[in-house]
Amino acid sequence: MSHNVKRLTAEKRAEKRRENEERANRYKELSGVTMSMRASGQFDQGALDACSRAVRMNPDMATLWNFRRGVLKRMHPDGDDDPMGARRQACEAELDLTQECLGLNPKSYPVWFHRQWVIEWGRCSWQWARELKLTAKLLALDDRNFHCWTYRRFVAKVAGESADAELNFTTSKIEQNFSNYSAWHYRSKLLPAIFGTVDDAASAGAIGGELRARLLEELQLVRNAFFTAPEDSSAWFYHRWVLAKLDAIDAAGAPPSDVRRPSPEHTAVLSDELAMIEDLLELEPESKWPLAAAVFLGKALAVVRPGSDERVSEHLRSLQRVDPTRVQYYAHLLDTVTSSALS
Template identity: 45%
Template sequence: MHGRLKVKTTEQQEKEKKIERAAKLKSYRQAMDTILQRRSEGHKDETQLKISAQVLQSNPDITTLWNIRKEILLHLLEKPVEEGEQSIDKDTRLNKELDLTQACLMINPKSYGAWYHRTWSLEHMVSPNWNKELALCNKYLQLDERNFHCWDYRKWVAAQAKVSCQDELEFTMEKIGENFSNYSAWHYRSKLLPILHPGDNNNTIQESTLHSELDLVQNAAFTDPEDSSAWFYHTWLLGKEEEKLSIIYCLIQDKTIKLALTRPVQDNQIKIYINEKEIALSWKGEDERYNSLWETEILCNSGDTVKLSVQDQNLEFSQTENGKELVQGAGWKSPEKRFINLPNEKTETVLKQALDNCSQLLDLEPDSKWTLFTKTLILLALDSHKNHQDIVEGLSKLMKLDSPRKNYYQDFLNRVKTEYRIEQGDYEAITSDHQLSDNKVIYHSQYLPALHV
């Protein structure tokens, strides 16, 4: 049939591709053999750079070649210029590396090696163009707004370029506005807000900022309830503040002291004084270096004043003749002093509105796991005692709805139950709980010896 285009069969196409792949593989192996052979012979020259660049533009993920290039570049940058040789400015040479990495990123925008080599090249430049790098980030984030390699690179570039945290926060808002499902933008936001609007504890934010962020993230979450990005950020906003270091209790029995703390410390951070004189003691714990429960033997007389000091936390007591003595400190938990404190009136209003939104969405989508999980977290933040049963039921239902993460919810449930029972002083319930006894981790175990007293 004259004039008609002949279409190759699938078998013919596959055969040609196989021949092409074999040729590329042969060429790649030859190039790698040449590079490695020349390296073993000590060659650190332009030829080596040229051959490695050709291979990397075909496959940017060969970490060995990027490392060989660094080795060559360091040699060439420090090598004195010999007579007759053309001098190459340091930044000119490294700009060629930037061109190479950009070409490689066009092939694979998520190449670890290419992004890292670009960072390395800029670190060794005299006058890097940070505005150009920011523009490059914008370009790649337009192609894929969730490229976390580029987001990490942008954070570093922004820091080098002295871009303000406020400008970066506005950039995250721009990206979130383009696509609510931008996990990297939400995550970057969680790193910027504690710097711009710090709360009382580490990695927390001011209450007014928390309220506005909850409003923002709810709009995103309820736009697409099945997308996890906004829900994860919502979880971070509701996260429990890190507990401040304080002494829970000091248990004295038969000249032995057990000291429990809300957070782990090193043994050299614990000081003990008898009648105002510091005594050197050998403390023991499960981990020799870092524990929240320490034990030591002490020799003192009945009636001696003993003082414990851990950083700025202090506890004083008198040694008794016989039996046990339990001295409770500021970190002791009770129904009034909880692991999760009750919110103030304004925060409570915001949380109740979020709870109502979750309830409405669950009426429409009863099996929405992210909505149910967020509702459970809100109940926990509002009043962990009053809502305890609802929290337990929510986590139990999530084990069925989201079976791949069943162990996570079970672990979360164990922690919630343990905290509730410690606050109630219910030692028997903790030790007899079948779920906890089968689990390798018992949360807040430093409280248990005192509950048993």
């Protein structure tokens, strides 16, 4: 019986190999026909049909999509009145094709690029709401598909989707899975769009107050991520961004002489965050990202909190142990901490 199983497995492998070879030969034939049309200057429906057959077999071939865009622009030049809605029909056909190809590879950059081009080229305002629903559906299947996130940001912008609505969308995705770089990154773009930015002292005031209050709320969101998945780096990077924005707000009115010293308000924030991370390290003493954050916060507070260098050094020695690939980097930081303590 075991011999039969082995033979059947070998036969299946051979059959699969033949199928792959046949598919590769078929794709080579289809793409060759399409490229021949391109070389001969055939920019018509026949070229589109040939290209469709090829990209359905391999949607990742950017050259085919480039040719396709050239054909579409030749068949539907800018400036045409388009009384019969031919360009809209062409756009709908392209959207159907790209959606089919995304079913084969949801992370195909050439497909996403072509879909965005179609939306812009065809000025497809009728399609915007459907595109947002499509991205929500695909992100429900894979919430870390950064090509889909990039496309969603584009659609939300051209559609005039409110930043508040998009912020709520990122919140829902983050609460489902804290390990989501794209959602955290999008959030860092949306908050300034809603609450304004603080680039200098003159822009503090009311804008700074509203943004500061919201950023303090963001610290609570990342705390939930830290205690749920301390080894995931995405929330830690966002945490650093939030602290940098808070520092900019709190330092907006500080005298130039105090530029390297955290303000009393920011010192309080840093102290609270360090205390929280020290609590986390009681639970996860060998976790890299909490250790790295404790080093960052400890060094930032060293200016106003003498004697914190010893604790920073302890964390750096722990990092040398838990993250040996960067042992020399941590050794360099240890040297700088020791030097500053002696000076």
